[in-house]
Every structure is written in C-alpha cells, then in structure tokens.
Amino acid sequence: xxxxxxxxxxxxxxxxxxxxxxxxxxxxxxxxxxxxxxxxxxxxxxxxxxxxxxxxxxxxxxxxxxxxxxxxxxxxxxxxxxxxxxxxxxxxxxxxxxxxxxxxxxxxxxxxxxxxxxxxxxxxxxxxxxxxxxxxxxxxxxxxxxxxxxxxxxxxxxxxxxxxxxxxxxxxxxxxxxxxxxxxxxxxxxxxxxxxxxxxxxxxxxxxxxxxxxxxxxxxxxxxxxxxxxxxxxxxxxxxxxxxxxxxxxxxxxxxxxxxxx
Amino acid sequence: xxxxxxxxxxxxxxxxxxxxxxxxxxxxxxxxxxxxxxxxxxxxxxxxxxxxxxxxxxxxxxxxxxxxxxxxxxxxxxxxxxxxxxxxxxxxxxxxxxxxxxxxxxxxxxxxxxxxxxxxxxxxxxxxxxxxxxxxxxxxxxxxxxxxxxxxxxxxxxxxx
Numbered sequence: 001x002x003x004x005x006x007x008x009x010x011x012x013x014x015x016x017x018x019x020x021x022x023x024x025x026x027x028x029x030x031x032x033x034x035x036x037x038x039x040x041x042x043x044x045x046x047x048x049x050x051x052x053x054x055x056x057x058x059x060x061x062x063x064x065x066x067x068x069x070x071x072x073x074x075x076x077x078x079x080x081x082x083x084x085x086x087x088x089x090x091x092x093x094x095x096x097x098x099x100x101x102x103x104x105x106x107x108x109x110x111x112x113x114x115x116x117x118x119x120x121x122x123x124x125x126x127x128x129x130x131x132x133x134x135x136x137x138x139x140x141x142x143x144x145x146x147x148x149x150x151x152x153x154x155x156x157x158x159x160x161x162x163x164x165x166x167x168x169x170x171x172x173x174x175x176x177x178x179x180x181x182x183x184x185x186x187x188x189x190x191x192x193x194x195x196x197x198x199x200x201x202x203x204x205x206x207x208x209x210x211x212x213x214x215x216x217x218x219x220x221x222x223x224x225x226x227x228x229x230x231x232x233x234x235x236x237x238x239x240x241x242x243x244x245x246x247x248x249x250x251x252x253x254x255x256x257x258x259x260x261x262x
Numbered sequence: 263x264x265x266x267x268x269x270x271x272x273x274x275x276x277x278x279x280x281x282x283x284x285x286x287x288x289x290x291x292x293x294x295x296x297x298x299x300x301x302x303x304x305x306x307x308x309x310x311x312x313x314x315x316x317x318x319x320x321x322x323x324x325x326x327x328x329x330x331x332x333x334x335x336x337x338x339x340x341x342x343x344x345x346x347x348x349x350x351x352x353x354x355x356x357x358x359x360x361x362x363x364x365x366x367x368x369x370x371x372x373x374x375x376x377x378x379x380x381x382x383x384x385x386x387x388x389x390x391x392x393x394x395x396x397x398x399x400x401x402x403x404x405x406x407x408x409x410x411x412x413x414x415x416x417x418x419x420x421x422x423x
Contacts, residue, residue: 001306007265008284008330029331036287036326037307049284051331077320101400102377104308106320107327188399 003039010051014164018139020050021162028052028164030073033100033108034116058111058166063088067169069135072111076100079110088172091130091179091199095122098181101189114150115165117157117211124151125197125206126181128214132170138163151211173199180256183207184248186239194234194245196252198260205249208234221257225250269333273298274342282329289313289324291332292339300340300369304402311401314370315339321377340369349376355414363405371401375415388419 008029011017020026025047029035038044052058058073061084068088070079079085080096099105099113099122113123114134127134127147134150136143136159150158159165173179183195183206195206203224204212213232217224234245270279273296280295287306292298292315304312306325313324316338343349349372355361362368378397383389389397394415395408403411 002290003285003287005265005283005285008267008328032328032331033308033323033326036328039285040287040306040325049328053331100308101311102397103311103314103321103323103374103400104326107322188396 001040001042003036004042004045006039006046007048008051009048010054012054012056014055014137014166017050017052017055017164018162020048021164023048024161026050028115030112031075031108032112033104034112034118052164061085063172064169067133067171069167069169070110072115072164072166072168073109074111076105076108076110076113077102080105089130089170090173091181091197092123092126092170094179094181095126095197098122098183098185098189098192098195104189110168111165114168115157115159117151117153117155119154119209119211120191120195120207122181122183122192122195122197122206125195125204125212127168127170128212129179129197129199129202129204130170131202132168134158134165135167135169136163137166142166144169147212148214154210156211178260180259182252182255184252193237193240194248194252196249196256198256200260203253203256203260205232205234205252208232208245208249210235217253221254224253224257228253267330267333269330271332271334272336274338274345280329284328284330286329287325288315288317288322288327288329288332288337291329292324292337295329298339298341300344302366302369304366309402310367311370311374312367314373314401316343316373321373340372343373343376351418352376352379352414355417356411359410359414359417361406361410361414362403367401367403367405371398371403371411374398374401375411375418378415379419391416394419 027046029049029051058071060071062069076099086093132147133144145158180198183192192207197204203215236242265284266281289301289303302312304310308323308326315324317335394412
C-alpha cells in the first residue's frame with residue numbers, strides 16, 4: 001500500500017526540531033525502518049514527519065571513562081563495524097547481526113529502535129540487561145533515565161510529547177563480565193520467537209512480554225529455571241503458543257548459563 | 263492535501279531534479295517518475311527485498327526510504343549497475359545456474375549479492391554458503407528455492423563467474 005499524505009521537514013538544529021515537534025500530530029523520522037512500513041500500511045497517519053537525520057552530533061560513538069555513548073542516529077551497520085562496540089559492549093556487538101537484514105541495518109538506527117520500544121526488538125533487552133542510561137532532550141533541557149524505567153509497556157516509553165532520545169550510554173564491560181545474546185527465529189533477521197540478552201546475573205528476555213522482561217539469576221540453574229516458570233508469561237503469536245515460548249526461554253537460559261557463570 | 267518538495271539527486275551517475283510528494287517512497291519515484299522499472303515494488307513494508315537499491319554505496323530498501331530523504335544522495339539501480347558491467351559476473355552466473363525463473367526478485371538479489379562480494383570480509387577468508395544465505399536472507403525468491411542462487415554467488419566469489 002501507499003502511505004497517506006503528510007508534510008516533511010528536516011531541521012538543522014535541535015531547537016528547530018523541538019519547535020516542529022510541538023505539533024501533536026508530528027512524528028519523528030530517523031532511519032524510518034519501522035515508521036515507513038507502518039505509514040505504508042496506513043497504521044499511522046501523522047500530519048508531519050520531522051526528519052532528525054540532519055541534526056548535528058547525534059551520529060557519534062564516543063568512549064568515555066566508564067561507558068560508551070552512542071548517538072541516537074548511529075545505524076545498526078555502524079554498530080556492527082565498530083571496533084569500540086566490539087571491545088567495550090560485547091553484548092550489543094553480539095545482538096546487532098540479529099537485527100533484520102543488511103539493507104535495513106544500513107538505515108535503521110539505535111535511537112529509533114529504543115524509542116519505538118518494540119518488545120520483540122533486540123536493543124531494548126540489551127539496554128535493560130546492561131543497565132544502560134538513555135539521554136533525552138527536550139525544550140527544557142536534558143534528562144537521563146535508566147533503561148528499566150524507560151520502557152513502560154508495548155511501544156510505550158518514558159519519552160514525553162516533544163522530547164527526543166538523543167543518545168544511549170552503555171557501561172564498558174570489565175574483563176570479568178560475561179555477555180551472551182541469543183535468539184530463536186524462523187528465518188535469520190526475522191522477529192524473534194523469543195530472545196535473551198544476558199549480562200552477568202542480569203537476564204533480559206525479548207519477545208516475552210510487553211517490554212523487556214528482566215530476571216536476576218544467581219548461581220543456581222535449577223532455581224533460575226523455577227523462577228522463569230513462575231515469572232515469565234510470554235504472549236502467544238500466530239505460530240507459537242505461550243507454553244512453547246516459555247519452554248524455549250528455558251532452552252536459551254541453559255545455553256546462556258555456562259557462559260555467564262564461568 | 264499533497265505536500266510536495268524539490269529534490270536533487272544523482273541517479274546512476276546522472277543529476278536529476280524533480281518535485282515529489284513527501285509520501286512517495288524511493289522505488290516509486292525511480293519507477294514512476296524516472297521510468298527505471300528494474301527495481302520492483304513488492305511487499306512495500308520491507309520484507310521481500312525486491313526494491314533493493316544502492317544509496318551512497320550502501321544497499322537499502324527502496325520502499326522504506328522516502329524519495330525526499332534521497333535529496334542530495336547518490337542512487338544506483340540495477341539499470342546503472344548493469345550498464346557499468348559491475349554485475350556482469352553475477353548476471354552470467356545467475357543465467358548459467360538457472361538462479362532465476364520469473365525474475366521479480368533478481369534485481370534486488372543481485373544487489374544484495376554484490377554487496378556481499380564487494381565488501382571486505384574477514385582477512386584471508388571468503389564467505390561460506392552459510393554467510394551467503396545469511397546475507398541474502400532479506401531477499402525473497404519464490405521460484406528457485408535459493409539453492410541455485412547460492413551456487414551462482416559462490417561461483418563468483420571463488421572467481422569462476
């Protein structure tokens with residue numbers, strides 16, 4: 001299908017973007033790899049698209065003291081090729097190849113994926129497992145919020161009307177840290193049936209609820225499996241029942257376990 | 263109400279200026295306005311890969327990018343890459359291996375395959391069949407069952423195409 005009519009603007013400054021985003025029927029366009037399909041299918045009909053790809057300073061990967069700051073406009077492909085990400089945020093480096101397909105990774109952005117908050121997406125679960133901090137900018141200035149507080153529900157985040165997610169800060173992995181990213185799909189790059197982003201004792205499941213579902217598992221696999229059984233209620237989809245997904249969540253837990261605990 | 267914008271871009275090496283509605287995606291612009299009908303509009307939500315084109319040297323979904331976003335960009339389509347002979351080896355291998363039947367997916371498939379072939383991989387290695395499959399996983403083919411496509415790409419990678 002074809003998208004409904006809308007206006008388009010590409011501001012060159014953050015102030016210009018906030019002015020445009022004061023329109024309640026405006027939507028933010030970054031890589032567009034989720035927004036444009038939803039426009040084409042007419043699931044969304046904004047009055048105005050505010051293309052933020054012209055904003056300066058949002059495309060950088062910066063290594064700070066104890067964390068890596070990734071600008072919202074950094075694409076999946078750039079993350080995939082980044083030596084800094086491979087070295088300092090191995091969980092994210094493992095997750096990137098699972099995001100869609102090469103042609104989509106060339107345009108989709110980390111900020112777009114986090115701000116959309118699709119519960120089946122890879123980065124929200126990684127951000128929660130890593131206890132990442134999201135940097136949000138608005139007319140009133142900048143604020144920071146932890147990933148756990150940022151994701152509030154199905155496609156729902158802590159972002160207020162008119163605000164922009166401008167960066168995510170990911171802690172630098174220490175030598176003793178252990179990260180594993182696993183997901184099960186029917187075809188490489190498709191949405192996960194279920195997936196797991198694990199960093200040390202923090203296990204965040206994707207595709208398992210209305211947002212990333214976080215568990216803290218100490219060194220007892222049996223107890224962890226029990227906790228999963230009572231604590232995880234994954235929604236069924238067209239192909240997989242809730243029980244199947246719960247079983248598969250246990251499979252991923254066991255696969256991840258040896259890496260995270262040794 | 264239509265919202266139209268002026269864009270200038272380079273398509274297959276030629277500078278092009280047009281006025282386009284904001285809602286028009288790149289592949290419709292290429293097909294309808296420039297009559298470059300080699301790129302196909304299939305699913306129009308980023309699943310099938312038939313609309314794959316190159317923007318600033320990187321493959322993208324032509325249906326998931328607005329024409330207005332391509333303002334100032336360099337766009338290459340199957341037409342340009344065929345004329346420049348960049349795809350000649352792949353096209354020959356696809357032909358000889360029966361790696362196409364109806365041809366709907368072929369332009370996108372060739373661009374995805376060339377993307378793998380032209381990018382530097384791990385030093386001293388060539389892509390495995392598994393890696394070829396993974397790289398074309400975003401391109402649907404409903405005729406061949408992929409086997410012949412992977413064969414053809416592998417042949418070119420090993421320098422026999």
